[in-house]
Amino acid sequence: MELTKEISSIPLFRGLSQEYLDELALIVTSQEFKRGQTIFSEGEEGVGFYVVMSGKVKIYKISFDGKEQILHILGPGEPFAEVAVFAGVNYPAHALALEKSRVLFFPKNSFIELIERNPSLSLNMLAVLAMRLRKFANMIESLSLKEVPGRLAAHLLLMSSQQNNTNVLQLSVAKSQLASMLGTIPETLSRILKKMNSQGYINSQSSSIQLLDRKGLEELAIGERRIT
Amino acid sequence: MELTKEISSIPLFRGLSQEYLDELALIVTSQEFKRGQTIFSEGEEGVGFYVVMSGKVKIYKISFDGKEQILHILGPGEPFAEVAVFAGVNYPAHALALEKSRVLFFPKNSFIELIERNPSLSLNMLAVLAMRLRKFANMIESLSLKEVPGRLAAHLLLMSSQQNNTNVLQLSVAKSQLASMLGTIPETLSRILKKMNSQGYINSQSSSIQLLDRKGLEELAIGERRIT
DNA sequence: CGCTGCGTTGAGCTTCTTCAACGATCGTGG
DNA sequence: CCACGATCGTTGAAGAAGCTCAACGCAGCG
Numbered sequence: 001m002e003l004t005k006e007i008s009s010i011p012l013f014r015g016l017s018q019e020y021l022d023e024l025a026l027i028v029t030s031q032e033f034k035r036g037q038t039i040f041s042e043g044e045e046g047v048g049f050y051v052v053m054s055g056k057v058k059i060y061k062i063s064f065d066g067k068e069q070i071l072h073i074l075g076p077g078e079p080f081a082e083v084a085v086f087a088g089v090n091y092p093a094h095a096l097a098l099e100k101s102r103v104l105f106f107p108k109n110s111f112i113e114l115i116e117r118n119p120s121l122s123l124n125m126l127a128v129l130a131m132r133l134r135k136f137a138n139m140i141e142s143l144s145l146k147e148v149p150g151r152l153a154a155h156l157l158l159m160s161s162q163q164n165n166t167n168v169l170q171l172s173v174a175k176s177q178l179a180s181m182l183g184t185i186p187e188t189l190s191r192i193l194k195k196m197n198s199q200g201y202i203n204s205q206s207s208s209i210q211l212l213d214r215k216g217l218e219e220l221a222i223g224e225r226r227i228t
Numbered sequence: 229m230e231l232t233k234e235i236s237s238i239p240l241f242r243g244l245s246q247e248y249l250d251e252l253a254l255i256v257t258s259q260e261f262k263r264g265q266t267i268f269s270e271g272e273e274g275v276g277f278y279v280v281m282s283g284k285v286k287i288y289k290i291s292f293d294g295k296e297q298i299l300h301i302l303g304p305g306e307p308f309a310e311v312a313v314f315a316g317v318n319y320p321a322h323a324l325a326l327e328k329s330r331v332l333f334f335p336k337n338s339f340i341e342l343i344e345r346n347p348s349l350s351l352n353m354l355a356v357l358a359m360r361l362r363k364f365a366n367m368i369e370s371l372s373l374k375e376v377p378g379r380l381a382a383h384l385l386l387m388s389s390q391q392n393n394t395n396v397l398q399l400s401v402a403k404s405q406l407a408s409m410l411g412t413i414p415e416t417l418s419r420i421l422k423k424m425n426s427q428g429y430i431n432s433q434s435s436s437i438q439l440l441d442r443k444g445l446e447e448l449a450i451g452e453r454r455i456t
Numbered sequence: 457c458g459c460t461g462c463g464t465t466g467a468g469c470t471t472c473t474t475c476a477a478c479g480a481t482c483g484t485g486g
Numbered sequence: 487c488c489a490c491g492a493t494c495g496t497t498g499a500a501g502a503a504g505c506t507c508a509a510c511g512c513a514g515c516g
Contacts (some may be wrong), residue, residue, distance in 0.1 A: 061365070063373035064451040071365055083365075086351070087358035092365050115347065115354075122350035123314070123343065129357040130314035136364035137289070137299055137311075137320050143371040144411035145291035147471070175495065183372035188472060190496055206495095223292040375503070403463065416504060418464055434463095 003028060007104070010051050012079050012124055020118055027110035033097035046084025046091050048107040052076055055101025056172075059093050060180070070181045071136075073098070073173055079128060085111060086129075098173070143183045149192050149227045151182045153220035156202070160211060167214075171207040195227050231256060234332070238279050240307050240352055248346055255338035261325035274312025274319050276335040280304055283329025284400075288408070289321050298409045299364075301326070301401060307356060313339060314357075326401070371411045377420050377455045379410045381448035384430070388439060395442075399435040423455050 003025040007013055013024065030053070033039055039050070039057065050057075052074050059072040059080055071093055074080050084091050085108045115122050142151050155178075159169050171178060179189040193209075196202045201217055203210040211217065219225035231253040235241055241252065258281070261267055267278070267285065278285075280302050287300040287308055299321055302308050312319050313336045343350045370379050383406075387397050399406060407417040421437075424430045429445055431438040439445065447453035 061369040061373065063369070067373050069369055069372040071368060083358040083361050085358070086354040087362055088355075092362045112351070115351065117347065119344045119347060119350060122347065122354065123340070125354060126314040126343075126350065126357065127316075129354065129361060130311040133311050133357060133361055133364065134315055134320045136361065136368060140299060140364060140367055140371065141289040141291070141297055143368065144297040145289065145295050174493095176493095185473065186495065187474085187497085191472095194496085402461095404461095413505070414463065415465085415506085419504095422464085 039095040049081040050103045053102045056098040153217040267323040277309040278331045281330045284326040381445040
């Protein structure tokens with residue numbers, strides 16, 4: 001079946017025997033979502049977890065007055081909502097397709113049965129959760145210890161390091177979404193980009209950002225320096 | 229051996245067979261730390277994880293200019309630094325004993341071997357990480373979407389719910405530590421406690437806080453209402 | 457008794473958000 | 487193909503929230 005091949009391409013399932021891949025293929029279902037469509041909402045019963053096959057999925061929280069904080073933006077190969085499987089209970093955030101996306105859905109109960117019989121799958125899963133925790137810890141640090149310019153600088157450097165340290169970044173999300181990732185609002189982001197431009201840290205044109213002064217950005221990111 | 233009994237009392241290891249408890253006892257070591265003593269620092273090689281047996285341990289990040297953000301405060305039975313085991317690499321934060329504490333240390337490699345052979349241990353571990361992720365997601369939401377009074381209100385209600393919904397809370401940490409948990413500074417916390425007092429939300433005397441207006445606090449926590 | 461750490465208070469200032477307006481871009485339907 | 491609306495990004499002015507710095511009281515402890 002075609003699904004098995006797809007499943008085997010998912011990093012989470014790397015190193016699994018053909019036997020287990022086949023079993024996974026038996027419990028999985030493929031789902032399509034259009035741009036802007038909700039996959040699940042916070043508080044809904046967590047019936048399973050997902051893996052993005054194509055497109056882009058946003059995981060986010062919403063406050064009473066409508067502000068959103070993005071927790072992740074996920075692309076192909078990345079799982080989400082695993083927490084619902086292992087912590088039981090409900091989805092802890094909202095999930096929405098940012099573009100036309102296809103996802104695989106793994107129902108909770110069947111998946112747990114599988115994991116009980118396959119330690120190497122559980123080690124992969126543990127690694128994913130552990131990495132996510134690490135990422136969240138950094139977000140928490142960032143949100144509470146750094147000002148917005150520092151968070152932006154850190155984010156830009158992180159992006160760059162994930163793309164072979166290229167100096168020219170293409171934003172993969174809208175600037176308003178970037179603002180929400182950084183825990184701020186589009187207006188503030190816009191002003192800070194402008195300042196960073198005029199002070200020679202970066203050269204930003206629409207959705208492309210060129211890093212001009214990495215050292216300066218690093219100092220911004222650790223709070224050693226400020227934008228004036 | 230005495231250790232086996234202690235290990236069996238740890239929630240993380242609930243439901244394990246005697247056989248595995250014995251194996252755990254073979255790899256574990258017990259360590260003592262004095263008040264204020266560092267257990268490990270961010271960036272050190274992650275050689276294993278810990279479980280608090282007695283005392284209190286603080287997990288925190290520090291910014292360049294010395295501000296700290298507390299990620300957890302852990303008491304007896306709670307594990308920490310599991311991330312280092314499964315994500316490999318280094319400790320992602322600092323750990324320090326807030327009081328005289330005894331902890332059990334589980335070396336990474338031996339523990340991974342154990343988990344490879346024991347699905348129920350791995351499921352327990354997955355549940356722990358998943359719950360932690362959920363908690364972090366809430367912290368992130370809180371830090372970026374709520375103002376300090378809202379965070380404080382949410383925290384007080386959470387504390388209360390964890391203690392049979394009692395209306396009289398005893399702070400288990402210094403106020404300056406509470407401030408750091410909430411992502412703010414002692415001065416701001418002090419001012420907000422004062423306002424909450426004068427407006428009848430709470431009655432706070434030194435380290436004891438009585439909740440007077442739960443409904444009002446809830447509205448503060450979700451941003452429906454503000455302190456003036 | 458003096459010291460040290462913790463908590464509180466006040467004044468001033470920085471940063472960020474809010475609110476409002478406007479320009480640009482893009483996709484769609486006429 | 488153009489026009490229109492919607493969305494997105496930008497800019498300005500004003501205000502709110504929280505931080506910094508400094509000072510001081512108080513308690514616990516050597």
